[in-house]
Amino acid sequence: MMSQGLALKTIDDFTLDEEFWAQQRAEMMGATLATWRDLYVSGAQEAAAAGKLPFDLDAINLAADRYVAAFADDWWLKLEATTREGLRQAIATANAEGLGVDYVFQASKPLFGEARALNIAVTETTRVLGGAAQEVMRESGVPEWDWDTAMDAVVCDLCKEKAAGSPYPMTTPFEPRHVGCRCAPSPRMAKR
Numbered sequence: 001m002m003s004q005g006l007a008l009k010t011i012d013d014f015t016l017d018e019e020f021w022a023q024q025r026a027e028m029m030g031a032t033l034a035t036w037r038d039l040y041v042s043g044a045q046e047a048a049a050a051g052k053l054p055f056d057l058d059a060i061n062l063a064a065d066r067y068v069a070a071f072a073d074d075w076w077l078k079l080e081a082t083t084r085e086g087l088r089q090a091i092a093t094a095n096a097e098g099l100g101v102d103y104v105f106q107a108s109k110p111l112f113g114e115a116r117a118l119n120i121a122v123t124e125t126t127r128v129l130g131g132a133a134q135e136v137m138r139e140s141g142v143p144e145w146d147w148d149t150a151m152d153a154v155v156c157d158l159c160k161e162k163a164a165g166s167p168y169p170m171t172t173p174f175e176p177r178h179v180g181c182r183c184a185p186s187p188r189m190a191k192r
Contacts, residue, residue: 015088025076033072036128040064043132051187053140063135071131075124086111119179126181130174137187138170144188145170159183 041057041064048055090107094100110116137145144167149155158177167188174185 015084015091021080021084025080028076028079029072033068036072036124037064037068039125039128040067040132043129044136046129047133047136047186048140051137051140051142051189053136053142053187055136056139059139060132060135063139064132067128067131067135071128079120083111122180122182123176126176126183127174130176130183130185133185134170134174137185140187142187142189143170144168145172145174145185146188147174148184148186150182 041060044060044064045055047053087104087108090104093107094103097103134145146166147159147162147168149159149163156178159181162177162183168185177183
């Protein structure tokens with residue numbers, strides 16, 4: 001049994017330890033920033049090719065640096081907040097109900113597990129690729145974009161509704177509609 005010899009820490013020991021969270025942020029950023037940037041550039045290249053739009057690698061590299069800097073901070077703040085809250089709830093429940101370390105360990109697994117990692121990977125990849133596609137469209141003077149679904153059997157009603165609402169002005173940023181969203185923006189070309 002895990003709890004033998006281990007004392008349950010207070011809620012504040014984990015959730016308010018700024019040094020711990022700063023270290024976690026530094027490790028996560030070190031492990032992901034280059035990947036997010038490469039994904040952005042790749043997504044821009046794919047969007048340009050798919051929409052037969054011009055592609056300026058220098059402009060996209062600059063846009064990638066700006067996008068990833070803003071994206072990474074926002075992404076980490078959301079990830080950190082949900083993780084802290086999940087830990088806080090697990091520790092509070094264990095303390096209130098006398099459940100101990102074993103409970104906290106089990107209750108914390110979803111915060112760090114494979115399912116959450118997959119949801120984050122799919123959702124945030126969709127977000128970065130969508131941001132890159134919109135940048136290519138903006139640089140090419142495309143005024144509107146369409147919401148494209150994955151067009152398969154698992155497309156949800158929320159995404160079908162967004163697609164039906166197309167087109168959107170370029171001033172409306174593409175954001176995944178939900179966790180696990182696989183949609184993308186595509187250029188709405190002017191009728192000739």
